[in-house]
Structures are given as structure tokens and as C-alpha cells.
Amino acid sequence: AQSVSQHNHHVILSEAASLELGCNYSYGGTVNLFWYVQYPGQHLQLLLKYFSGDPLVKGIKGFEAEFIKSKFSFNLRKPSVQWSDTAEYFCAFSSGGGSQGNLIFGKGTKLSVKP
């Protein structure tokens, strides 16, 4: 079955610490990969995406993610977090090609950044 596993339920960091959130997906074909972020009281927003090409993708607010096909992984990184990064982060994928495009989400990782 298609699924996404996010390894950490809740991560607590101090400002300026580095961040890496793990994400592994289960699907044998071509995928489109996404990280969405939900800030407190706001709706889901796209943070970054990977469709093809360079496996290292950069998103908004200094976030980046690396697609490692052999590991079915798409981990999210940020070298130095800020208090304003406090949010819930969701990894998701859709199957590639001419699919219907529905997203399969992980359970999310809550990030708390201490000032």
C-alpha cells in the first residue's frame, strides 16, 4: 500500500539549531514529492516540491530537501531554525505521470523552536 512515514512526531529545538526531518515513502513508481507546512492557526502551505532533475530542491524560508531514490527518502533540512519555524510539517507524494494527482500524506512532525 502507498504510504508515507515521518519518523519524528514532535521535535523541539533551540533557535539557530539545525533541523532535519525524516520522510520515507512507499511506492514503486515515479513520484512527485512535497513538503507542506501548517503554521499555528493557518492552512497548509507548500514549502517545497520535487518532480524531476536535481534531487536537492530549495524551498521558501531557507528550507531544502533531498530526494534519495534508492532510499525512498525525501528529508527536509534547514541549517538554522528560527522561532517562526514553529509549525507542523507534512511530507506527501503523488504518483508520477498522468495520474489523478491525489496526495498521500505522512502523519506530520510538529516542530517547536524555543527562543
Added chain:
Amino acid sequence: DTGVSQNPRHKITKRGQNVTFRCDPISEHNRLYWYRQTLGQGPEFLTYFQNEAQLEKSRLLSDRFSAERPKGSFSTLEIQRTEQGDSAMYLCASSMTGVHEQYFGPGTRLTVT
């Protein structure tokens, strides 16, 4: 703001009542998706439309759930005979065919008492 909008934002209903939610997608987007999110989980896909055609509905949770998009613009999601287990956030997203990212609305939070 021309993002995805959803109404109502909150709905409290008694068990057994019917509820209907509305989603207005970004105007030029022809694909529209409905998801459900429960506490501690990521969004779960329910159904999707391309223009007015509902192309996938097998993921709807039961035959009490139905969705329409009669003119290919806004969509409604109806839940008949609500149950306490239907309490969740119902999310709508839209995209354009061939463009993979989806844009989400703020959701409708349903509470069934």
C-alpha cells in the same frame, strides 16, 4: 485573496443530521480535491474532480458521503446521517491539470455531538 476558500469554517451538528460543506477553488484550477484530517494524522484523500467530472470516489468513507461539482467551479461535500466518528477537519485543495502542486483551503472543522 484569490486562494481556495471553504465555508463554513466550523460546523457543530448533532448525530444523525446532514451537513454540507462548500469549497471554492482558485478560479483557473480545473482539479478539485477533498481530504479529511483527524487529530494526529495527515490529510486523507477522499475524492477528486476534473472540471465537473468526479473521477475518483472509491475513497469516500461510506455511502453517507457524497460530493458534487455541478458546473466545474465550486464543489460541495455532503455527509448524511452524521456519526461522531465523522468529526474531523475537511480540507479542499485545487490544482491545474499537469501541475502537480495543490493549494489548500483553510478547512471546515466538523464536530458531531
